Amino acid sequence: MSDDRLTHLDEVAPRLWPAPHTVAVGATGAAGTEPVGEYLLLPSARHPRLLAPTGRRAASAVVRHSGEGRHASARLKAAVLAAGLRAGLGRVVWRRRLQICLPRGAASGSLVAHLGTVLDREVVMGMHLGPPRANRKPVLQLLDPAGRTLAYAKLGVDALTDSLVGQEAAALTALAAADTGSVRVPALLHDGTWQGHRLLVQSALPVWQPRRPLDAGSLAAAVGEVAAIGRVDDVVLSSSGYWRELGERLDRLPDGAAAERLRTSVDRIGRAAGAVPLSFGASHGDWTPWNMAAVAGGLLVWDWERFRTAVPVGSDLLHHRLQTDLVARLENPPAAAAGTVLGAAALLAPLGVAPRTGLLTALLYSADLATRYLTDRQLEAGARLGNVGVWLLPALDRGIAELEGETWT
Template structure:
């Protein structure tokens, strides 16, 4: 099981004991792998500036354009050039418009004819919020009219050397051959450099018809995630009853040290989910039970879940949990990922939590108050120091957290089942009155029913509302209090689900760091402090047992209606 939205910027990443250095698409052996060892780096090094001799090559950049061009067009035999005019790149194999600009690029639009460019902007526009939809529609109309240069978007051109087969150095050409079509064109989202993100290419044919989404895994962590999603899509039961519809796996292949999965395009008439704050409980239960009946409850003690946790926790060095008390880690919204990942290109600047003075929930979300119990020690919330900076309680080693859960809840009988692993509103849509859900790379099994409900609340608070980890946990408590009964969960079960979810989330975070993704400073060491407050000596009773406490916790779970255009997960946390 893997963690979904661990956001760590490569430049200036946070150093944490036990961290493996974050990886880059072209650092170390990957550089030689891409060119078969036939290209000697300039100046004898294998950094981006050494591999690419042209000082204007965008792959030398440290921003999102540099990262995505190294990941998608990494072969040093390719020549990449920048220009002010999208129509002035004679001889280029591929040309893209960088929207909205080079310095703020969020989207690469393929310039391969009006149909292709227009479709790459307008496809699935009904999934977007109104403001985003209007911006895309305007750009799409200019593209269909052949007047995209009026936007002022600069061009990125990709040149293939004479005598080199394009399918050898261009992923789109390679996939076109495997899928039996003359050509494929890719619209590519651009995000900040992040060793956990996977470039996602939306594929179109010459007529502008969507042909699928290609996910590209390029380091140990992202390759494993692409493999996991391909295996999951091949294993999931077909839609029926309350089970959601899922994308069909079209192709799973490996290309030049890249793991690639292509899934079928979404139905053309998919629409945004209504009331994204409300969980889809029937679909969650259907996923947990694989469309079948409820499993017989069994005690937590002796379950495969505890065995799995202990096996994974045994690989964690002691220094990782030995985090001293000190200032809280900085918080900030994560970048989007998945089919809607390009929304940031068309959205206003990210906003902080919005205030609703007439709502206690909005007040708590806007002011950042921990509301689960009103007790900072019980929630793990930050407390003021003499210097005016927040501090956190001592951390709990992950093995101690597992022991504490077993000691408290070992005899509690639970229904165990599957979970999607990243059940959030931006990974779903509706089509013909059926839920349509994608991004299955984090699916797991053998967990207490309710993990997806806890995940939706925690990740919405973390990624859309930029709340600290303690308040995200409080949001999960409140969500379980409101909706847990519909999943058959009593007060003790709701408490177990949230605490167990936090343990699983930290283990995923650690495992992603081992795959070259670095640490998420919003989750480590914050989750260890939260677990200490919830499970350590003197921990107060958790929301779920106390209805009044859960009502106060809604300040974290509530807040303004979700705006899915704002940066977010992940992916995934």
């Protein structure tokens, strides 16, 4: 199996259907076993991107949602495929399916059966098969057989993803008790374990509602609403908990040239701006166009696994800009990173951040993101942007040179 999505399927199948289940593409199962479930592999069994239930309505709903938060042509493709499935094409066209079997008479102990018990109703599931990255983990869309999306489940598969799932459960609990203004957050429905790994279930946000355009002002305002949670102003950088924690994370980094270079850069930031007062507040931590949808009732935001409190105000807006640019300029990540750092003053102005503070905030954000990549060993995991030394660290150093030329009066 050369396709990396098939590798992903190989990895997750035993977690979704533990032994004595057997899972195979297109095969009917060994003697003495009986089929207990099957899934469509879309768009094809050779290069699957999506696992969908076979029921017409549920399959169609899974495919429609797979276009969510993606560009217009991906949404259109998803809509066309969804319409075909709804019309019953699934039976005819996608014959090579994922077949789940159990020894005759064995009790089913699948994850989806467990989730049905958790939600106390019959559920079916769909799942996206993703590209390699260190934080890859199964995210299951849970639907009723009529195709209504009920919830999303996330399952940890190793130490990193277990901690992310745990952090998301804690974040959703904290956010349920906070005022997030127009930002709408999923409710935590279940916080538990499955086969020794963290499992959470959260309510589905109504992403099927008609979309509204999201202008820069509303985006900045929404970042401000999240940052208002526990916000404190005028904290001197070098005496902040944020600075201390960044230092501790840097100390714990695995040895390597990139880690050395990053430590040197952060020392320079401390010398140039350690005495500068900053505002700190909560941050989503992965505030990107594909983790949100603007609808009439507010801004729907999911994927809170990187939520933190007491982060420099504006970090989420910088992340949004960087991630958007990284997608728009696939071939030039260094330019995207440099553009974010050097454009920070203008970008953060709507949040009331002074220009020089804006630059400092962007440097802290970049150092923080580089630390995250190195901590998560994204390079070793084969992530596209895993080598921060070639795109993020040069932008950081360029911005630091700018910062060192500033006078803070």
